[in-house]
Amino acid sequence: MLKYQSSIRCRRLTKIECKNKEKMKSLKKFAFVAMTALALASCGTTQKVPLTGRTHRISVSDEQVLSLSNQEYTKYMATAKKSTNATNTAMVKRVGQKLATAVETYLKNNGFANDVKNYSWEFNLVQDNSANAFCMPGGKIVVYEGLLPYTQNETCLAIVLGHEIAHAVAKHSAEQLTKQQNQQIGTNILGGVLNQTVGNGVGDVASAVAGQYFSFRNLKYSRDNETEADYMGLIFAAMAGYDPQQAIPFWQRMANGSSTNKSDIFSDHPSDAKRIAALQQEMPTALKYYEATKPKTTTSTAKKTTTTTKKTTTKKTTTKKNTRK
Numbered sequence: 001m002l003k004y005q006s007s008i009r010c011r012r013l014t015k016i017e018c019k020n021k022e023k024m025k026s027l028k029k030f031a032f033v034a035m036t037a038l039a040l041a042s043c044g045t046t047q048k049v050p051l052t053g054r055t056h057r058i059s060v061s062d063e064q065v066l067s068l069s070n071q072e073y074t075k076y077m078a079t080a081k082k083s084t085n086a087t088n089t090a091m092v093k094r095v096g097q098k099l100a101t102a103v104e105t106y107l108k109n110n111g112f113a114n115d116v117k118n119y120s121w122e123f124n125l126v127q128d129n130s131a132n133a134f135c136m137p138g139g140k141i142v143v144y145e146g147l148l149p150y151t152q153n154e155t156c157l158a159i160v161l162g163h164e165i166a167h168a169v170a171k172h173s174a175e176q177l178t179k180q181q182n183q184q185i186g187t188n189i190l191g192g193v194l195n196q197t198v199g200n201g202v203g204d205v206a207s208a209v210a211g212q213y214f215s216f217r218n219l220k221y222s223r224d225n226e227t228e229a230d231y232m233g234l235i236f237a238a239m240a241g242y243d244p245q246q247a248i249p250f251w252q253r254m255a256n257g258s259s260t261n262k263s264d265i266f267s268d269h270p271s272d273a274k275r276i277a278a279l280q281q282e283m284p285t286a287l288k289y290y291e292a293t294k295p296k297t298t299t300s301t302a303k304k305t306t307t308t309t310k311k312t313t314t315k316k317t318t319t320k321k322n323t324r325k
């Protein structure tokens with residue numbers, strides 16, 4: 001009898017031990033998955049954005065991004081209707097190429113040549129009434145015909161193209177992909193682990209919370225990306241010899257039309273007033289790059305020319321041209 005009771009106790013203990021073992025297994029699994037998540041989230045390379053010097057972590061390779069974007073771009077262009085306006089199409093290609101050349105020269109001279117070594121710039125004008133433009137990673141830029149009434153001239157078109165080129169050069173798409181990848185890992189881990197340890201249903205809530213949390217951060221960073229693209233685009237246009245001061249009236253025109261045109265250019269961006277204020281603050285730097293594209297004038301004389309009359313400006317410029325030669 002005693003022997004029998006002791007055998008039952010023993011079986012009971014074994015069951016408890018089994019439960020403990022299961023718990024330990026679950027905890028070990030949790031720790032393993034969490035460690036994997038951390039490892040995946042922290043891997044990648046730290047890269048520096050040209051011009052701004054901002055550093056960001058990218059966990060997707062150029063090859064991966066370009067492969068995905070090229071597929072998407074090919075699909076898009078297969079269905080998009082190219083503009084039949086030969087003059088405007090030529091203008092988009094000409095201004096775009098001028099910018100791309102200036103940007104690549106800058107990148108080469110400043111140790112960023114590798115950043116765009118796999119890029120292949122393309123500038124297309126398509127039939128669409130939206131005031132919009134976009135850039136795919138790798139330098140595939142598309143302008144909608146509806147944007148041209150706002151740009152009105154080549155200089156303002158250069159401001160938009162500069163902004164789009166900036167998104168490509170700063171690898172904003174890869175940055176967003178990296179964030180989404182990390183967000184996906186976080187969501188899956190939280191959801192999966194809670195489902196295992198607490199029960200079905202709770203994980204879905206956790207996933208939603210995790211999703212919202214990351215969406216908020218992404219939204220914030222997207223705004224930063226837009227602000228960064230504004231700045232870099234302004235400088236790129238100036239580097240290519242386009243007057244950056246034209247950016248102010250252009251963005252004002254776009255702001256006035258923003259209620260009817262909800263374009264990519266406006267998405268996740270700070271208010272129009274903030275955008276214009278930022279551009280005005282950046283203008284002295286942009287003007288330095290712009291003046292540098294004029295071979296016969298210097299920034300030191302530029303200040304004088306703005307305060308003197310047009311007549312004296314012409315005279316002074318001519319004098320300087322002679323003295324420099």
Ligand SMILES: [Zn+2]
Binds near residue numbers: 163226229
């Ligand atoms: Zn943008």
